[in-house]
Amino acid sequence: MPDHPIDEAAFGQLLETVAGDEEFLAELIGTFLADSPNLLVQMRSAIESGETETLRRAAHTLKSTSATFGASRLAGLAREIETAAAGAALDGIPARVEAAAAEYEIAAAALRGRTAGAAST
Amino acid sequence: MTEPLGRILVVDDTRINRDILVRAIAAQGHEALEAENGRVALELLVADPDPAIDVVLLDLEMPELDGYETLRRIKADEALRHLPVIVISAVDELDSVVRCIEMGAADYLPKPFNAAVLRARLSTSLAAKRLRDLERDYLKTIDRQRSELARFLSPQVAELVSSPDGEALLGGHRRVVTAVFSDLRGFTAFAETAEPEELLDMLRDYHAEMGRLVVEHGGTLEHFAGDGILVFFNDPVLQPDHEQRAVRMAVAMRERFEALQGAWRKRGYELGFGVGMAVGHATLGRIGFEGRYDYAAIGTVVIMASRLCSEARGGQILLNQRAYAAVEEIVVGEPVGELALKGFSRHVPAYNVLGLRAGVSGE
Numbered sequence: 513m514p515d516h517p518i519d520e521a522a523f524g525q526l527l528e529t530v531a532g533d534e535e536f537l538a539e540l541i542g543t544f545l546a547d548s549p550n551l552l553v554q555m556r557s558a559i560e561s562g563e564t565e566t567l568r569r570a571a572h573t574l575k576s577t578s579a580t581f582g583a584s585r586l587a588g589l590a591r592e593i594e595t596a597a598a599g600a601a602l603d604g605i606p607a608r609v610e611a612a613a614a615e616y617e618i619a620a621a622a623l624r625g626r627t628a629g630a631a632s633t
Numbered sequence: 634m635t636e637p638l639g640r641i642l643v644v645d646d647t648r649i650n651r652d653i654l655v656r657a658i659a660a661q662g663h664e665a666l667e668a669e670n671g672r673v674a675l676e677l678l679v680a681d682p683d684p685a686i687d688v689v690l691l692d693l694e695m696p697e698l699d700g701y702e703t704l705r706r707i708k709a710d711e712a713l714r715h716l717p718v719i720v721i722s723a724v725d726e727l728d729s730v731v732r733c734i735e736m737g738a739a740d741y742l743p744k745p746f747n748a749a750v751l752r753a754r755l756s757t758s759l760a761a762k763r764l765r766d767l768e769r770d771y772l773k774t775i776d777r778q779r780s781e782l783a784r785f786l787s788p789q790v791a792e793l794v795s796s797p798d799g800e801a802l803l804g805g806h807r808r809v810v811t812a813v814f815s816d817l818r819g820f821t822a823f824a825e826t827a828e829p830e831e832l833l834d835m836l837r838d839y840h841a842e843m844g845r846l847v848v849e850h851g852g853t854l855e856h857f858a859g860d861g862i863l864v865f866f867n868d869p870v871l872q873p874d875h876e877q878r879a880v881r882m883a884v885a886m887r888e889r890f891e892a893l894q895g896a897w898r899k900r901g902y903e904l905g906f907g908v909g910m911a912v913g914h915a916t917l918g919r920i921g922f923e924g925r926y927d928y929a930a931i932g933t934v935v936i937m938a939s940r941l942c943s944e945a946r947g948g949q950i951l952l953n954q955r956a957y958a959a960v961e962e963i964v965v966g967e968p969v970g971e972l973a974l975k976g977f978s979r980h981v982p983a984y985n986v987l988g989l990r991a992g993v994s995g996e
Contacts, residue, residue, distance in 0.1 A: 522745055529653060529748040531660035543649050572694050576723060577649050580745045591725065 517619045518626075522582030538627045544577055545620055552613050555593065559606055567605075568597035574612070583619035586612060639687035639759045643667045644674040644703065645721060646695040653746055654690060661752055671698030675706060678713055685716075688758045690742060692721045693729055701733070708737040715765045717758035789853045790928045793869045802869050803928070805918030810865045810930060811879040811910065811956060812938040813852070815843075815886060817860040818905030818947045824859075827902070835897065836860070842889050850882035855929055863938070865930050868917050876912055876959035883908045883950045884964075884989055905947020911937035912956040933977075940974040941983060950986040957984040963993045 530536050551570045558567035575590035589612040596605050641663050643654045651667045658665040666686065668674035675698070678686060689707070693700035700720065707713045717739035722730050730741040739758050742751060775795060782791040793799045817823075817839075824832055840857055847854050851872060852864040864882070867875035890906035897904055913934030920929040941951040949969075957966060965987045971980035 525745065525747055526653070529746045529751070530656045531748070533656070533660075536656055540649055540652060543652065547648065569694065569696075573647055576647060576744055579723070580649060580653065582745075 517583060517585060517615070517622045519582035519584045522579070522584065523626075526580060526582065541581065541623045541627050544581060545623065548574060548577070548616055548620070552609070552616060555609050555612075556606075559602065559609065564597045564600045564602070567602075568594055571597060578616075578619065581619070581623060583615075583623075586615045586619050589615055638662050638664075639755070639762065640664045640666065640685070641755065642674060642677060642686045642689045644669075644671060644689060644695070644700070645692035646670055647692070650692065650721070650744070650746075654751075657746065657748055657751055658755070661748075661755065663755065670695045671700065671703030671706075674698075674703055678707070678716070687717075687762045688755060689716060689718045690721055691718050691738075693726075693733070701736070704733055704736050704738060715762075715769075717762050719754055719758055788848065789851075789870050793928075802917075803919045805916060807914055807916055808868050809912065810867045810915045810917070810934060811875045811912050812915065812930060812935045813862075813864045813866075813879050813883055813908060813910045814935075814938040814942040815862045815883070815906065815908040816942055818907055819903055820860040823902050823904060831900075835902075839893060842893060843886055846882055846885050846889060850878045850885070852878070852882055853928075856927070863930075863935070865915070865917075865935075868915075868930070869928075876956055877963055879910055880950070880952070880956075880960040880964055880986060881989065883910055884986065887948065887950060907942055907945030907947060908950040909938040909941025909943070909945060909952075910950065910956050911935075911941060911953040912959060913937065913953075936976060937974070937981070940976065941972075941981075944972050944974065944983070945985075952984045952986060954982050954984070960986075963990055964988065965990055 526540075527534070527537055530540070551574045554570040555567055555574075558564070558570065571590045571594035575587050575594055578584075578590060579587040589608055593605060593608050593612065596602060596608070641658050643651050643658070643665055644667075645651045645654070646669050648669075651669070655665040655667055666677060668677055671691075674689065674691070678689075691700045691703060695703075704718055704720070707716060707718060714737070718733075718737070720730055720733040720738045720741045721744060722733075722741050723744045730738075733741070739761065740754050742754050779791055779795050782794060793802055823835075827835070836859070839860070843862055844854065844857075847862075847864050850866075851870070852866050853868060853870075855863040855865060864879075866872055866879045872878060887906055887908065894904060894906075911934050913932065915930040915932035915934050917930050918928070919926045920931070921927050937953055941953065945951045951969065951972075952960070952966070966984045967987065969983050969985050972983050974981050
């Protein structure tokens with residue numbers, strides 16, 4: 513499927529970087545799943561309070577970590593939000609944050625599936 | 634293949650990035666330390682100089698102290714500035730990388746991380762760090778050798794040995810120098826009667842005081858031989874005022890001798906201090922044999938200074954004509970006639986220096 517939420521090449525590169533340790537990779541995914549919802553919460557409240565710097569920083573972190581796991585679409589959305597926040601141009605940004613939240617759920621489900629696979633071996 | 638192993642400090646506020654890097658670094662055989670922002674990183678770097686951290690992997694976006702400021706502080710710190718810093722950056726942030734390289738960063742590591750790229754970057758930076766450490770160790774050794782040499786040789790010669798022109802100058806060269814020879818009248822009789830300990834004590838005091846004056850005036854001490862001292866000026870370091878430096882030193886030595894003499898006289902020893910000083914060409918360089926070389930001056934100017942010294946009565950500073958002409962304006966002197974000196978077929982006109990002219994400082 514060309515539009516899979518997790519980019520295989522990027523995910524493979526991550527596994528290689530941690531020396532093929534699937535168990536460790538599962539821990540990393542656990543950290544990602546634990547930390548990312550907070551970033552989305554921070555982004556929503558930053559938009560409400562107009563704290564563009566907080567928004568930019570949260571989007572930057574989400575961009576970086578999601579790219580690490582090969583969640584390319586999510587990383588792309590986070591980058592758009594980061595760039596908009598840096599320019600303080602927030603038109604249409606609340607919708608992008610909601611799109612990121614939805615995409616996060618898809619990526620998270622795909623990553624959880626991989627964790628389950630790793631745990632069963 | 635022996636990969637150089639090092640201590641790597643990972644500085645990143647994102648836990649996942651730190652975890653991945655620490656694991657990857659450890660898997661490549663290095664030791665990994667971590668810090669969640671620049672402030673913590675600097676604390677670690679300052680508190681932990683030994684064994685030193687070899688390479689810093691530095692994220693840019695961080696709370697408290699960001700990567701740019703951390704990099705700036707590392708590069709501004711004399712003790713840390715040679716530490717290689719690899720900046721962590723996403724591919725879409727290459728502007729930041731350029732800025733960091735301009736600030737002194739060694740390299741950058743793209744995000745998402747790649748094991749092979751990380752390995753290559755670490756290996757390059759570690760090799761640079763090892764070279765830098767080696768260079769620092771060599772410099773320390775050279776410094777230590779130089780200060781050790783300076784205890785045996787005159788400081789100018791010690792400096793010369795480790796300078797780029799050293800080999801050429803040591804190899805031998807001709808130059809106009811001022812040679813100053815001094816010794817003590819009555820020393821032989823003193824040496825025959827004094828106890829050896831007393832003799833050595835007295836010589837130690839004498840050498841210490843005279844040696845200090847040689848250094849103060851920038852003279853090159855060729856040698857101490859018992860009570861005899863040979864110093865030359867204008868070599869290896871060129872001194873436009875070499876004749877004047879020499880005569881000031883000779884006058885200062887005579888004054889210093891008079892102070893020492895008081896103490897010796899109380900012990901019953903009557904000694905006198907004489908100086909010969911001449912200006913002329915000499916050949917200077919390394920003289921001796923494998924195992925023991927000296928930096929020496931050879932030429933009639935040295936013999937002339939030595940002969941004038943032999944002719945000097947206690948308290949006299951005798952100069953040849955060329956030396957006297959060069960210092961006439963700063964000294965009060967008197968001609969002492971034409972002297973018949975051993976080894977010189979013609980009589981040599983000589984002058985005695987009574988003192989520095991009033992208003993001329995002894996410096």
